[in-house]
Amino acid sequence: MRVWTTIAVLILATSMNASAQNRMPPIPADKMTNDQKKALEDFLAARGTPTGPWVALLRSPDVMTRARALSDYLRFKSVLPPRLSEFVILMTARHWTQQYEWNAHYQLAMTGGLKPDVAKAIAEGRRPEHMAEDEEILYNFCMELHRNQSVSDVTYARAVSKFGEQGVIDTVSLTGYYVMISMILNTARTPLPEGVTPALAPFPR
Incomplete structure (x- = not known):
């Protein structure tokens, strides 16, 4: 339920805030692959609602997950x-x-x-x-x-x-x-x- 609520919030926020040129808005729930749903669940557990680059990165869920791990080190542990x-x-x-x-x-x-x-x-x-x-x-x-x-x-x-x-x-x-x-x-x-x-x-x- 949390994933679907988050997706709805993301889509609403993007429709309100994004300019027409946004090429990679949030992916609708019914268009997500299982891998994308899993990557989103993992992101929600670690960081909360994805914003900015993470919305685009969800197009490649493995890249998203690995990028988050690298980001965690570089931002907080370097x-x-x-x-x-x-x-x-x-x-x-x-x-x-x-x-x-x-x-x-x-x-x-x-x-x-x-x-x-x-x-x-x-x-x-x-x-x-x-x-x-x-x-x-x-x-x-x-x-x-x-x-x-x-x-x-x-x-x-x-x-x-x-x-x-x-x-x-x-x-x-x-x-x-x-x-x-x-x-x-x-x-x-x-x-x-x-x-x-x-x-x-x-x-x-």
Whole structure:
């Protein structure tokens, strides 16, 4: 019963909040496969009602379940504290101009201790001023990875010195995971919640 109630709520919320361009709204109950129903049940037990990328990810239930497990580690168990993990997520959202991702993580970054002026600079596509040392190291690392698809020896050495090899792998994995989420959201054209204004201007092309 809980699954069917959740599906009804999802469909109603989407019909009220989504723009017409939403390519992957919630799947109607009578269209779900058994694997999708099982993935939804597992998600409900672990996190509650799926929103955002999870609505689209239900199209591939095994990917949804495995992505949730990776997300649980990267968000809550990695060696990076919330201030830094959310900083990495915001940089990724900005690189992909992913409005939903930015909106979902901006307040988490503030709660984690990231300074508003640092987030504002990221949103505007600028290098933040007055970053903490660990933020500057992560900024250089992530920006090189996004822009150059590689990391210089100097930048790599600073990251390993500060965060260790596990921290470097956690950072790369966090970045890569949210690149995937950005791609899913951009492909699905997942809309922002109703009444939310997009925070990111498109980059010039």
